[in-house]
Amino acid sequence: MLMLGTVERDAQTRPTPAHGRAAKIEMAGVAKRFSAPSGQPFTALRDVDLEIEAGQFCAIVGPTGCGKSTTLTMVAGLEKASAGSVRVGGQPVNGIVHDTSFMFQADALLPWKTVLGNVALGPIFRGTAKKEARVQARDWLRRVGLAGFEDHHPHQLSGGMRKRVSLAAALINDPAILLMDEPFGALDVQTKAIMSNELLGLWELTRPSVIFVTHDLEEAVALADRVVVMTAGPGTVKATFDIDLPRPRGAVQEIRFEPRFLELHQQIWECLREEVQRAYSRQAERSPA
Numbered sequence: 001m002l003m004l005g006t007v008e009r010d011a012q013t014r015p016t017p018a019h020g021r022a023a024k025i026e027m028a029g030v031a032k033r034f035s036a037p038s039g040q041p042f043t044a045l046r047d048v049d050l051e052i053e054a055g056q057f058c059a060i061v062g063p064t065g066c067g068k069s070t071t072l073t074m075v076a077g078l079e080k081a082s083a084g085s086v087r088v089g090g091q092p093v094n095g096i097v098h099d100t101s102f103m104f105q106a107d108a109l110l111p112w113k114t115v116l117g118n119v120a121l122g123p124i125f126r127g128t129a130k131k132e133a134r135v136q137a138r139d140w141l142r143r144v145g146l147a148g149f150e151d152h153h154p155h156q157l158s159g160g161m162r163k164r165v166s167l168a169a170a171l172i173n174d175p176a177i178l179l180m181d182e183p184f185g186a187l188d189v190q191t192k193a194i195m196s197n198e199l200l201g202l203w204e205l206t207r208p209s210v211i212f213v214t215h216d217l218e219e220a221v222a223l224a225d226r227v228v229v230m231t232a233g234p235g236t237v238k239a240t241f242d243i244d245l246p247r248p249r250g251a252v253q254e255i256r257f258e259p260r261f262l263e264l265h266q267q268i269w270e271c272l273r274e275e276v277q278r279a280y281s282r283q284a285e286r287s288p289a
Contacts, residue, residue, distance in 0.1 A: 017163035022054040022209045023176040025075055031234075033072050036179075042127065044070045048084070050228065050237055055207040056091065061272060062230030062238075063279035068213040072179045075211060076100050090178065101170035101208075105182040107162045109154045115141065115165050116150035122173045140168040144198060160191035161190035164198070171202055178203075180212045184219070192216075196223060196252045201246040204248060217272065221245075221265050222252040229271050232279040239271050 030048040033041050047066040050059045060068050073079040074086050077096040086093040088100075100123075101106075109118045114138050123133035141147055144164040154162055163184065170178060184192045198225060203210065214220050220227045226240045245260060255261055 013031045016178060021176045023089035023099070024054045024087075025052040025177065025209055026050070026087040026210070027028060027071075027074075027084065030074065030081045030086060031083040032067065032074065032079065033082040042264075045235050045236065046234045051241075052209055052211065052226070054209055055212040057203065057212065057223060058228060059212045059214060059224035059226070060228045060230060061214060061220050061268070062235060063232050064201030064215075065233045065235075066230040066275070067233060068230060069181050072102070072181055072211060072213060075177070076102055076179055082236055085143045086107065099164055099173070099176040101173060101178050103166055103170045103173040103178070103180045103183045105153065105185050107166055107171075109162060109165060111154050113153070114150065115146065115152050115154070115157070118154070118165055119168045119172055122167055122169060126173060136172055137168070141165075141170045144168045144204065145150045160195060163187065163191075163195055163275065166194075167202065171206075174206055175208050178210045181217065182213055186214065191218070193251075193253050199223070200249055200252070217265060217269060218256055219252075221261060222249065222255055223269065227268055229268060229275070232275045232282065236274065241268050241271075 001125070027048050027050040030045060030050075032045040033043050036042040046065075047132055048071065060071065070079065074081055075088065075093070077093045077100075080094075088097050110121075113121070116134060117138035117208065119129070119140055120133040123136055124130055128136070138147075138150060141150060144167055146161060146164050146168070149157065149161065154165065157165065166183070170180075171225075184195050189193060196219060212220070212223060217227075221243055224243050227243060229238045229241070230236065231238045241264065243264060244257065245258070246263075249255055
């Protein structure tokens with residue numbers, strides 16, 4: 001049973017966040033190079049300049065292989081830039097960035113642990129007593145509409161429910177930065193819309209800085225304050241678009257029919273389409289006849 005009113009009630013009873021924990025993200029002249037299987041260097045990103053203000057929700061779109069996910073891993077400190085600088089909260093990223101939560105496309109849940117156990121892991125790793133961590137986990141499961149499923153295991157849940165568990169696990173630590181790598185990409189259209197609404201409602205409570213990677217341009221415009229378009233690989237920032245749709249956004253299913261939404265979508269698609277076509281042409285050239 002989905003508890004879609006939970007987020008709205010929480011938002012009404014909590015004070016407006018002051019963005020005290022959110023952190024500014026800065027990338028200047030960033031490049032990332034890897035070694036290809038052939039041993040030759042492969043450039044995934046080049047000359048990336050990007051600023052995301054504290055508490056801002058930024059979506060990144062671009063063709064497959066343009067370095068969107070690599071951007072996330074460098075902000076998190078999981079990868080080191082080959083050139084340029086990455087700064088979080090004014091400090092250079094030289095290792096794993098604290099107060100950061102990462103939500104992947106694939107479920108990163110431990111199959112042998114219950115739903116409650118998975119969500120409580122973050123606070124426990126941060127030194128919270130197990131009993132208190134489980135109290136916090138129950139509260140977050142309530143917020144994402146999974147009260148009553150605490151003792152289930154991941155394989156006993158639907159795909160959408162597992163995403164709710166992942167979202168609770170990402171937000172329970174009150175992160176300053178939330179990195180999301182196509183988190184709803186595998187969901188059906190209806191479930192994706194519900195999860196998008198839930199995400200916006202929960203984000204409004206504490207307003208961490210968000211980088212949300214997606215291939216779905218409609219999803220990007222509906223969720224974000226800013227949409228960044230990246231070029232076909234090696235990726236760099238082609239353009240940024242400020243999304244001036246008012247907040248709170250309301251239901252994403254409805255906002256997509258508003259004239260301003262359609263105008264923004266068309267502007268961004270005209271910028272993105274050329275890169276998608278370029279990436280497709282490259283892929284076709286590499287494919288065997």
